[in-house]
Amino acid sequence: MTDTISLVWFRRDLRLHDNEALVEACAADRVVPVYCFDPGDYGTRPFGGDDSFDFEKTGAHRARFRLESVADLRSSLRDRDSDLLVRVGRPESVIPDVAAAVDAASVTMHTWPTAEEMQVEAAVKREHRDADIDPRRFWGHTLTHLDDLPMAYDDVPDTYTTFRNAVERDATVREPLHIPEIPAFPADAPDPGSIPSIADLDETLTTPRFDDRGVLRFDGGETAALDRVESYIWEGDHLREYKETRNRMLGADYSSKFSPWLNEGCLSPRYVQSEVERYEDVRVSNDSTYWLTFELRWRDFFQFQFAKHGTEFFRRGGIRDRTDIDWRTDDAQFERWAAGETGIPFVDANMRELNATGYMSNRGRQNAASFLANNLRLDWRRGAAYFETQLVDYDPASNYGNWAYIAGVGNDSRDRYFNIVKQARQYDANADYVKHWLPELDGLPAEYAHEPWTMTADEQADYGVQLGRDYPEPMVDLEASYETLR
Ligand SMILES: Cc1cc2nc3c(=O)[nH]c(=O)nc-3n(C[C@H](O)[C@H](O)[C@H](O)COP(=O)(O)OP(=O)(O)OC[C@H]3O[C@@H](n4cnc5c(N)ncnc54)[C@H](O)[C@@H]3O)c2cc1C
Numbered sequence: 001m002t003d004t005i006s007l008v009w010f011r012r013d014l015r016l017h018d019n020e021a022l023v024e025a026c027a028a029d030r031v032v033p034v035y036c037f038d039p040g041d042y043g044t045r046p047f048g049g050d051d052s053f054d055f056e057k058t059g060a061h062r063a064r065f066r067l068e069s070v071a072d073l074r075s076s077l078r079d080r081d082s083d084l085l086v087r088v089g090r091p092e093s094v095i096p097d098v099a100a101a102v103d104a105a106s107v108t109m110h111t112w113p114t115a116e117e118m119q120v121e122a123a124v125k126r127e128h129r130d131a132d133i134d135p136r137r138f139w140g141h142t143l144t145h146l147d148d149l150p151m152a153y154d155d156v157p158d159t160y161t162t163f164r165n166a167v168e169r170d171a172t173v174r175e176p177l178h179i180p181e182i183p184a185f186p187a188d189a190p191d192p193g194s195i196p197s198i199a200d201l202d203e204t205l206t207t208p209r210f211d212d213r214g215v216l217r218f219d220g221g222e223t224a225a226l227d228r229v230e231s232y233i234w235e236g237d238h239l240r241e242y243k244e245t246r247n248r249m250l251g252a253d254y255s256s257k258f259s260p261w262l263n264e265g266c267l268s269p270r271y272v273q274s275e276v277e278r279y280e281d282v283r284v285s286n287d288s289t290y291w292l293t294f295e296l297r298w299r300d301f302f303q304f305q306f307a308k309h310g311t312e313f314f315r316r317g318g319i320r321d322r323t324d325i326d327w328r329t330d331d332a333q334f335e336r337w338a339a340g341e342t343g344i345p346f347v348d349a350n351m352r353e354l355n356a357t358g359y360m361s362n363r364g365r366q367n368a369a370s371f372l373a374n375n376l377r378l379d380w381r382r383g384a385a386y387f388e389t390q391l392v393d394y395d396p397a398s399n400y401g402n403w404a405y406i407a408g409v410g411n412d413s414r415d416r417y418f419n420i421v422k423q424a425r426q427y428d429a430n431a432d433y434v435k436h437w438l439p440e441l442d443g444l445p446a447e448y449a450h451e452p453w454t455m456t457a458d459e460q461a462d463y464g465v466q467l468g469r470d471y472p473e474p475m476v477d478l479e480a481s482y483e484t485l486r
Contacts, residue, residue: 003029007099009109010035014069015222018176018268020138021108026180032102034085036094042202055385060205061358061392065220069264072221082182086193092123111137113307114396142300143269144171156304164297176271214357216252218260225261243288249361249433259393302401313400318409327379343474346424347371349437358392367418373407374417375481380407424450
């Protein structure tokens with residue numbers, strides 16, 4: 001009898017632990033793991049629709065993280081006498097070609113509920129039909145499995161609390177799967193290929209240097225992901241106070257920083273949940289330990305919202321198809337926001353952190369997004385697309401879902417806007433965060449660091465910070481802009 005060969009197509013599931021596509025593939029006699037860099041994920045793209053704009057699909061921070069993650073996966077597979085075939089090309093030609101070259105009897109992969117991912121899957125499936133291979137798809141990136149939802153996915157409640165209550169009451173989280181015994185890599189498999197450079201993916205990108213003002217060195221890959229879980233939950237013992245610290249903005253440990261690894265699939269949320277439960281058993285079970293699960297359920301919520309509403313999330317009027325908001329287009333204003341030159345320090349500090357590191361705290365994201373969407377009333381999708389470029393932890397559902405929420409076109413029937421200065425005073429009382437990213441404001445007392453425009457000319461001279469020279473004048477009168485929203 002001839003050996004059966006299975007191909008496992010790694011996508012945003014760059015891990016060995018809790019990986020059902022891998023476990024299923026490993027039932028074959030031989031397994032060929034493949035990763036494909038899709039040129040469609042890089043370079044400049046039009047957003048499409050009315051008032052289309054161009055944006056960069058994947059910026060340097062995430063490209064770097066992904067390349068490292070693929071390298072880490074390959075090295076873990078090689079440690080197990082397997083390998084990772086790496087290719088650059090459209091998956092609908094690469095995957096069937098590799099399957100044909102190794103004479104694979106089956107192809108396994110994970111699936112996501114977002115449009116581009118599903119289009120790619122559909123194209124791969126079409127190509128396989130002729131070869132008589134039915135690719136098998138698995139759902140593996142949420143806490144609650146799609147099949148375990150207590151309702152049909154198109155009946156998922158549009159309100160987070162209703163969703164959370166239902167899954168807390170009527171769904172369980174599956175145990176993470178163990179790493180399987182990985183069968184040998186076929187001796188006659190094609191050359192594994194080399195991992196491309198960042199410039200091979202997009203010639204405009206260069207590997208960013210680690211900025212030591214950043215919260216954490218986000219090294220890509222499952223190895224670093226598991227190390228982070230170990231250091232945050234166990235060594236640092238930070239989980240016991242997560243709920244109290246999670247709204248801070250400086251340092252590695254005010255929040256878990258799991259997001260880049262979760263979104264590139266280096267870390268399974270079910271594994272995180274199993275570690276939370278183990279911690280609750282052996283250390284402490286309190287509001288903070290519950291709250292990490294609570295936040296992971298927000299992540300689930302947006303995944304299932306995308307399964308339900310699909311591309312409606314990318315419309316200007318969002319899933320509510322609102323037509324009553326007059327979204328503006330103003331390139332110069334947008335560029336100031338993106339560069340962190342708005343003259344509103346709390347917004348600028350956050351945008352500069354994003355640009356320098358690819359990361360921004362949740363508090364920062366809420367305020368930076370609200371400023372663009374509500375105070376400036378610029379097309380919220382352009383802000384979301386800018387985050388898509390820059391974020392090291394970008395995920396379509398989490399990003400566009402949160403943006404739509406804040407812009408008033410998503411899962412919240414109230415118009416939400418953040419009072420930026422009030423938030424700055426509450427979450428950055430001593431202006432340490434603002435000064436960390438805007439050293440030009442270092443000499444100012446906290447109240448002026450948050451509202452430099454309230455300084456008189458004499459005070460500006462005394463403190464050596466002249467508006468318009470050392471730091472921008474505010475691009476909008478915040479108070480007047482709130483009036484238009486009330
Ligand atoms: C405008 C805007 C855009 C965002 N874009 C993204 C994105 O592209 N990718 C992304 O992962 N998160 C996004 N978030 C959610 C949140 O800001 C980040 O998940 C969080 O800051 C990541 O840091 P952490 O891992 O330390 O979070 P923690 O506070 O430690 O939370 C643990 C995990 O819970 C999940 N989570 C927490 N809050 C949310 C939330 N509001 N929505 C969805 N998941 C959540 C994340 O997976 C996170 O890693 C966005 C939020 C806003 C307001």
